[in-house]
Amino acid sequence: MPDAAAGPMPDLTIGELREDEAELAIALWHEQKLTRPWNDPHADLQRALGKPHSTVLAGRLGDRLVATVMVGHDGHRGWVYYLGVAGDCQSTGHGRAMMLAAERWLTARQIPKIQLMVRTENIGVIGFYEAIGYERNEVVVLSRRLDTLTIAGGHSPSSSTG
Numbered sequence: 001m002p003d004a005a006a007g008p009m010p011d012l013t014i015g016e017l018r019e020d021e022a023e024l025a026i027a028l029w030h031e032q033k034l035t036r037p038w039n040d041p042h043a044d045l046q047r048a049l050g051k052p053h054s055t056v057l058a059g060r061l062g063d064r065l066v067a068t069v070m071v072g073h074d075g076h077r078g079w080v081y082y083l084g085v086a087g088d089c090q091s092t093g094h095g096r097a098m099m100l101a102a103e104r105w106l107t108a109r110q111i112p113k114i115q116l117m118v119r120t121e122n123i124g125v126i127g128f129y130e131a132i133g134y135e136r137n138e139v140v141v142l143s144r145r146l147d148t149l150t151i152a153g154g155h156s157p158s159s160s161t162g
Contacts (some may be wrong), residue, residue, distance in 0.1 A: 012094050013049040017068065019051065024065045024081045025056065025082075030082040038145070044082070048072060056082070057101050067094045071102040078106035078114040098133050117141060124140055 008031040017025055026041045035041050054072030058065055066089045070081040080102050085094045106114055116134070118125050130136075 012059045012061060012067065012097050014057055014059050014067075014097065017045075017065075019049070019059040021058060021065050021128045022049075025058070025068045027070060028065065028084045028086060029045055031087065034082050034084050041082075042083050044070070055105065057098060057105065059074060059085070059101075061089070067098050069098040069102045071105050073106060075112045076112065078102070080116040083116075095128060099132060105145060 001110045023047055025045065026035075027037070029035050029041050040095060045056060048056050048070050051072075054070070056068055059067030069083045072079055078154040080099070080129075083098055083102075085098070103106060103114060110130075115137075116129070118129065126136075
């Protein structure tokens with residue numbers, strides 16, 4: 001947490017993540033425990049960057065990457081992933097600023113709703129989102145891993161067909 005006696009934090013500038021910041025973003029995600037062994041953060045990043053329906057926004061203090069948020073949409077609902085703020089920059093409003101930037105990104109694309117998932121045991125993060133106006137929905141999220149699924153013919157979806 002920043003030292004309040006040190007004065008106000010410099011302004012956070014937010015823009016698209018640059019390719020040369022990819023490893024810094026992934027390091028931030030690891031630092032903030034946003035990754036899971038079954039999700040490849042490099043692949044996640046490449047799936048989001050430079051696409052018409054997704055991006056990764058970067059929060060910078062000067063030339064230092066201190067925050068990220070991955071945002072995308074399916075044409076109706078927006079989704080947020082990998083919201084992370086460097087440990088020494090937390091409790092400064094940077095997380096709120098990154099979420100506002102994600103909301104603006106979606107609004108500019110006329111997406112009417114934003115959603116995100118938080119693990120149920122992550123009470124502090126749930127509190128953060130509730131404090132900035134997000135509310136719990138009574139839904140059940142169902143999922144299936146496609147990258148490990150064997151389809152008819154014995155091929156996995158990620159295997160080459162030659």
